[in-house]
Every structure is written in C-alpha cells, then in structure tokens.
Amino acid sequence: MPDDTPPIPEGTGDPIQPALATAGAAEETEHDEPLDQLSPYFRESVLAPEGGETPSTWLWVSLFGVVFFSVYYLGANVGDFSPYPWLRHPAETASVAAAAPVAVDGAQVYQTKCQACHQAGGEGVPGSFPPLAGSELVQGDKGVVIRVLLHGLNGPVEVAGATYNGNMPPWAMLSDEEIAAVTTHERSSWGNDAEPITADEVAALREALAGRAQPWTAEELAQPENQGLPATASGDAAAPDSAASPAD
DSSP states (O other), rough: OOOOOOOOTTTOSSSSSHHHHHHHHHHHHHHOHHHHHHHHHHHHHSOOOOOOOOOOOOHHHHHHHHHHHHHHHHHHHHGGGSSSGGGHHHHHHHHHHHSSOOOHHHHHHHHHTHHHHTTSSSSBBBBBOOOOOTOOHSSSSSHHHHHHHHEEEEEEETTTEEEEEEEOOOOOOOOHHHHHHHHHHTTTTTHHHHHHHHOHHHHHHHTTTTTOOOOOHHHTTTTTGGGOOOOOTOOOOOHHHHHSSSOO
C-alpha cells in the first residue's frame, strides 16, 4: 500500500517539538510575576510564636534588681542565721555571752574528777580513800578545802575517826569556777551542810599561793597561817571558818 503521508521538508526538524516548546514557554509566562509584586512579601517580618515574645527591658531590670538585693542581704546577714556563735557578729556574740554566763555543774565535775576514788555517795574506800560524807576536812575551813584542791594532800590524815595515808593529786588545772562548784557540791551533799565556796575566793587564794608547788600535809593545814582566805579587796583579812579544822 502506498504511503500517503506528505514528505517533511528538509531543515524543518520534528514537527511535534516546536509545539511542546511553545506550550512550556506559555506556562512559564503565566507564572512569572514582576519583582515589584513580590517585594512586599520579603519586607514582612516573621512573627514570634504565641508565648515566645521577647521580654520587655523593664522586666529584665526588675529581675536583676531582685537578685542583686537578695545576694547583698544574704551576704550581710548570713552569720546571724547560723546557730553557731563563731559565725555570728562579734557584738551579738559578746552581748549573748555577757547576758547568759555558763554555770558550772559541781556534780558533773565531781563525777568526772573525784568519784573514782571517793565513790558516788562520798563514802570513799575504807583503808584507801577517805570519805567526804561527814568529813571534818570537807566541811571545815574554806581555805583548807581550796588548798587541798589546788595543790593536793600527802601523808597521813585522820577523817571520821580513821587514819588514811595516801597521796591526793592536785587539781590546779581546773578553773576557779570548777573548783568552787565541786567543793560547794561536796560541802552540801551526803548530809554535809557547810557554806558554799565562790570562784572569787578560789581565785584570791590561787593568786596568793602562786609560788607553791608541793602538796600540803595535815600538819601544815593545822597551822593558822595555812587556814582561811587571803585579804579581801578592802584590806580586811578573812578569818578562818568557825567550823572544825583538820586538827580538831
């Protein structure tokens, strides 16, 4: 069968390709927009999401002020919040110490320093340690009791009708308040009933006997010059107590 399709002239190319090219160019022409129409979109700023806006300057200033004041206040007063006295202000610590002096417990001092030898009830140990309950020495002259505590007692001593020969160590390392408290406890416990001893009396006798180092003996304590308390601030000498002395 003969082909009725007319021949394509040379140089004209594919008859379908020009049609496609024309259609593509038309489509591009429809979507092209001038720059002056697109520029407003580029000038618009992007809005922050809701709740993510930048805080105002006054808010930042307020927050900084609160933090600065808190740090300053805590730094200036942190010591006062502590229960430890050494962290408080010196003026406050001094006023508290002056207003509430610490009292020494004579019973506690006796328990830790004296009870091992003289026992909890002051009965002592027969043949070894003399009793304090009913003791003439304990209830006698204040100066004698303080001297024994400051420098100790060596050699035989008669207490409650029995003789003891030992060596009591000195307790001069105790403070005036501790010696006064423990001797007062001994003079008012286990049936004893003698006048209390003060820290000032201990301090005065400690100062007067500062040069003594050896322990006392019962013979020395029986002498009048080794009894009583030193002269008071007014210059009057303190007389020995009227109670029985160790020599009685």
